[in-house]
Amino acid sequence: VKHIGVLNLQGAVSEHITMLNSINNVQTTLVKRPEQLTKLDGLIIPGGESTTISRLIKQNGLVEPIKQFAKQGKGILGTCAGLVLCGNSTTHNEVELLGLMDICVERNGFGRQINSFETTLEIPTIGKQIPAIFIRAPYIAKAGQTVEQLAFVGKRCIMAQQGNILVCAFHPELSKDNRIMCYFVDRC
Ligand code: GLN
Numbered sequence: 001v002k003h004i005g006v007l008n009l010q011g012a013v014s015e016h017i018t019m020l021n022s023i024n025n026v027q028t029t030l031v032k033r034p035e036q037l038t039k040l041d042g043l044i045i046p047g048g049e050s051t052t053i054s055r056l057i058k059q060n061g062l063v064e065p066i067k068q069f070a071k072q073g074k075g076i077l078g079t080c081a082g083l084v085l086c087g088n089s090t091t092h093n094e095v096e097l098l099g100l101m102d103i104c105v106e107r108n109g110f111g112r113q114i115n116s117f118e119t120t121l122e123i124p125t126i127g128k129q130i131p132a133i134f135i136r137a138p139y140i141a142k143a144g145q146t147v148e149q150l151a152f153v154g155k156r157c158i159m160a161q162q163g164n165i166l167v168c169a170f171h172p173e174l175s176k177d178n179r180i181m182c183y184f185v186d187r188c
Helices: 014-021 034-039 050-059 063-071 081-086 179-187
Strands: 002-007 026-031 042-045 075-079 103-106 116-123 127-135 139-143 148-153 156-162 165-168
Touching (some): 063 075, 075 179, 081 165, 116 156
Parallel strands (some): 002 042, 042 075
Antiparallel strands (some): 103 139, 156 165
16 A cells, blocks of 8 residues: 655645545545654645745745655655746746755746646656646756656656656646556555
8 A cells, every 4th residue: 555645735635635546555645744744655746836835835844854755765746836846946936945856947837828728648658648737837947867857748848757756747636547646656
């Protein structure tokens, strides 16, 4: 059994829990306090508003505990705002990041005209025709050499992994396709 937590501060939390519950041998926890991390194999940092989630992570004393969790090699999945928070730097400095992955993130990178859109992706080692829902999504503007860039929309990188950290700019939990979630759980 894999024990996966979803950071329960703001944003699309329950959708992740619902999708995790569709996978066999997964136990879930809503995470608000540092001590809850100790029993987990993996943690999801959901989409929402990265400025708000960042502030609440700090208020709840979770900055160092999450960094430690990542250092221990436990799995982390950051989706949308969660991707922003996993980054090293953003083009907008108002968000304090966790710096778990060597990426520079462009927040709201797809601009106004296409605030939200849906497409399908082919992701090596995961599969084809994977639905991807983008909502005021970021993209990865720069990535370090050991970051594996997994998927693109046009020339923009929108999914990547580095060791135990996996990030996507879209919301896998809002589709009915749980392949990305299964991939994450397997790696935890
Ligand atoms: N634009 C949001 C941010 O940067 C992310 C949007 C989302 O998570 N759907 O905080």
